Amino acid sequence: MPRPFPRPPLRSTAAVLTTMSALAATSFIGAPSVAEPFSSSPCALTRTDAHHSEGVDTWNAAYPKPVRELNAVLVFLSFPDAQPLTSPEQLTADHFPVTSAFFERASYGRFTLRPRPLRQWLTMPRPSTAYAIRRDWNAAHRAAYLRDALAVADGRVDFSAYDIVYFVADPDAPGVDSDATKVVNLDVPLRADGTEIRRFVTVFERHPPDRLVLAHETGHVFDLPDLYHRPADDTGDWDTYVGDWDLMGSQFGLAPDLFAWHKWKLGWLEPRQVVCVPGGGPTWLTLEPLGAGPGVAVAGAAGAPVFGLGRGTKLAVVRTGPDSALAFEARGPVGNDEDACRSGVLVYRVSSTAASGRGPVEVIDAHPETEACWDTSVYPPLADAPVGVGESFTVPGDDVRVEVEGRTLAGAWTVKIAPA
Known part of the structure; x- marks a missing residue:
């Protein structure tokens, strides 16, 4: 390509x-020997001794x-x-x-x-x-x-x-x-x-x-891991894990803002901005665009720029195991993501036991049969990964379904997360 x-x-x-x-x-x-308490959320994965572990229950005070x-x-x-x-x-x-x-x-x-x-x-x-x-x-x-x-x-x-x-x-x-x-x-x-x-x-x-x-x-x-995949022989594609969607995957990405999970890890999200989704029934929530903050304009439902977002929910988490979780966040052309190829709710897996460079985060493609922005994306198959308005997507292997029901007048995303 x-x-x-x-x-x-x-x-x-x-x-x-x-x-x-x-x-x-x-x-x-x-890693564990210099821990400082951080998050008590039931969805906060435990930090392990994996290099740059994605655990967020404690902070490694060596950094x-x-x-x-x-x-x-x-x-x-x-x-x-x-x-x-x-x-x-x-x-x-x-x-x-x-x-x-x-x-x-x-x-x-x-x-x-x-x-x-x-x-x-x-x-x-x-x-x-x-x-x-x-x-x-x-x-x-x-x-x-x-x-x-x-x-x-x-x-x-x-x-x-x-x-x-x-x-x-x-x-x-x-x-x-x-x-x-x-x-x-x-x-x-x-x-x-x-x-x-x-x-x-x-x-x-x-x-x-x-x-x-x-x-x-x-x-x-700041203890963030590499999210790219280094092939054994240094040939092939390096960007298969997360594509354009985080600076720690590719510095050339169209949407290089740090994942909401990383912002949680670094202390940039308040506890109320992270929602732990319980099992057993549907959960409705409103996700603010990840890049929305004080003084940042977001395209509202009618397309006109709107100010005022920034303190609402940025991250939804479904715990899938002792060391793993699914994360949901809204991405679009806002802030550091101004060149994002597609807008919608991005879904990715997080593992606290996978070391830096070994796939601690993997974006899940909601449109596996298509690709987008082939002339500018670092990995076009994942450029259209987010779930768009009016779409639903079942996460393979995890029996979790996400539906993006619409946008608010202010530009946030209304989302339903439920068992498949």
């Missing part, structure tokens, strides 16, 4: 490798929680074998304010990511080629890069003042590989300025960079 641009494997596919410590292969911070202003330092690293062709100001503008704006909209204003860029290049002690930078990065070379970067920056940066560290490499240095951009989690934290640093975002992007790449990587800093 034709594509709007050649799509190499997602830049953030390198983030699969976040399961590797920078200092010791295949080790990471234990910063994005429910306040967080400060992020951008450290710009040059190398002895190259003269930078871009300035720190240009590279900062590649990623900000677009990254902060994405999270501002996604969180309904509950979270602010504040970039604090250095104004000059800091020179690494070795040539760029000495670090063998690449997507599947050798642990020893990666550790050497981090140690050198921290040593170079320590005299210029008070790391105790920042919640997030971005190491931004000169994109034109000969040894820099843009596929190596990722978050590196440390089993044993590094220390600087009296503070422990458990993770770094290593940025090797071209100038200009791929769309929303830093927002995707920053999602990992």
Whole structure:
């Protein structure tokens, strides 16, 4: 099928490798050992030791929680074998304010990511080629890069003042590989300025960079998993799990807003905005468009823009097992989803035991015989996945039926969920 641009494997596919410590292969911070109570809803899946588990009953305190202003330092690293062709100001503008704006909209204003860029290049002690930078990065070379970067920056940066560290490499240095951009989690934290640093975002992007790449990587800093599928031989389609429907699946998606489940996990939804659907009988509810928030216009029933949504129900959940659930949310061209291919109620499965990159979320296609937006979608078979007005859909294997009965004058979706 034709594509709007050649799509190499997602830049953030390198983030699969976040399961590797920078200092010791295949080790990471234990999930259950640093838990903070979070949700007591009967539909809140229990967080497991799966990497970036989708459990929402507790918060992993090893990660910063994005429910306040967080400060992020951008450290710009040059190398002895190259003269930078871009300035720190240009590279900062590649990623900000677009990254902060994405999270501002996604969180309904509950979270602010504040970039604090250095104004000059800091020179690494070795040539760029000495670090063998690449997507599947050798642990020893990666550790050497981090140690050198921290040593170079320590005299210029008070790391105790920042919640997030971005190491931004000169994109034109000969040894820099843009596929190596990722978050590196440390089993044993590094220390600087009296503070422990458990993770770094290593940025090797071209100038200009791929769309929303830093927002995707920053999602990992908040314990969100990769939702794409990496084929064993790196061929085939990477977007079969969730298509366009979440930034953690594809940074190129037409509707990249974070799933309502992720907004629940991150603390951006109030308890009353999540409805746990009981079994045994039909439940009627009104779902607000996921992107609707304060000051955001939504197309009403007559098509005219309407303001005022934002505090109503965003997520309906049907528990299907000890570690699994079905999620229902309304998606359309609102907020971060302004380029969404289709509108309706999106249905997806969530597993708290599936690790990052292993399908913790899978969108269920309500129109499996068709596809849409073949020229712009990252995965056209799922571009028309939502259930539209006047349609009903039975979730295969779960005996749950959803009917979308209509739209309110304000633009919310009236939905019935019942046993099949």
